[in-house]
Amino acid sequence: MKRKKNPNMVNYLDSYLVGKQFWLxxxxxxxxxxxxxxSKTHLSEDEMAAVSRECLQGLDFLHINHVIHQNVKSNNILFRTDGSVKLADFGLFAQLSPEKSRQSSVATNSGWMAPEVVTGQPYGPKADIWSVGIVGIEMVEGEVPYWNETPVRPQHLTATGGRPKLQQPNLFSPELQDFLHCCLQVDEARRWSAKELLQHPFVASAKQTSCLLPLIASRLVKIREAEI
Incomplete structure (x- = not known):
């Protein structure tokens, strides 16, 4: 964590052994x-694009350094009121090497798992990209696909070649729909990489929307203050 610092990853400061507990x-x-x-606000497509861009920048950095995040989901994408968007949850990172370019252990949540992970196949960094696509559907529809069904349902559909789709695609731009399509390719070889997705028209449009990100955090802070 000390070696791999990036503006789109939550910054590690220090660590201590407190009794028998390891504190970060x-x-x-x-x-x-x-x-x-x-869950508490409405995100515009511009905001979705900006959030996706920041996450992909963090993942591109990890993947260049041969690291798989393994647990990309909305709970692990955090905001600061200055507009920063960062990936969290370092506990599940998998470090790859020239001798080991694929991971086989499963250490993630079923709703976000890529087909190759669900079926127990060795997987690489593009497993994170499937998770980005699921997060995209979360941002659009408010929940993970099939979240209200039995826990086995998403895994079964994914394992048998099912690809989650938007319930009302016509309500959203062709660029957003194509971005999700590029993320949610069942065939890992056809799934875009983080670097490729950063050039996708949907994400590229976010280059002029950085001013939107502080607004998301400020809305959340106001909601928390109102709840208190």
């Missing part, structure tokens, strides 16, 4: 999580 001191993200934003 991390950067404080005062704006809440993307899950909070999804």
């Amino acid at each position: 001191v991390m950067e404080y993200m005062d704006g809440g999580s993307l899950r909070d934003a999804i």
Whole structure:
């Protein structure tokens, strides 16, 4: 964590052994999580694009350094009130090497798991990209696909070649729909990489929307203050 610092990853500060417990001191993200934003506010397509861009920048950095995040989901995407968007949950990172370019252990949540992970196949960094696509559907529809069904249902559909789709695609731009299509390719070889997705028209349009990100965090802070 000390070696792999990036503006789109929650910053590691220090660590201590307290009794028999290992404590990590991390950067404080005062704006809440993307899950909070999804459940308590409405995100515009511009905001979705900006959040996706920041996450992909973090994942591109990890993947270049041969690291798989393994647990990309809305609860692990955090905001600061200055507009920063960062990936959290370092506990499940998988470090790859030239001798080991694929991971086989399963250490993630079923609703976000890529087909190759569900079926127990060795997987690479593009497993994170499937999770980005699921987060995209979360931002659009407010929940993970099939979330209200039995826990086995999403895994079964994914394992048998099912690809989650928007319930009302015509309500959203062709660019957003195509972005999700590129993320949610069942065939890992056809799934876009983080670097490729950063050039996708949907994400590229977010280059001029950085001013939107502090607004998401500020809305969440106001909601928390009102609840208190």
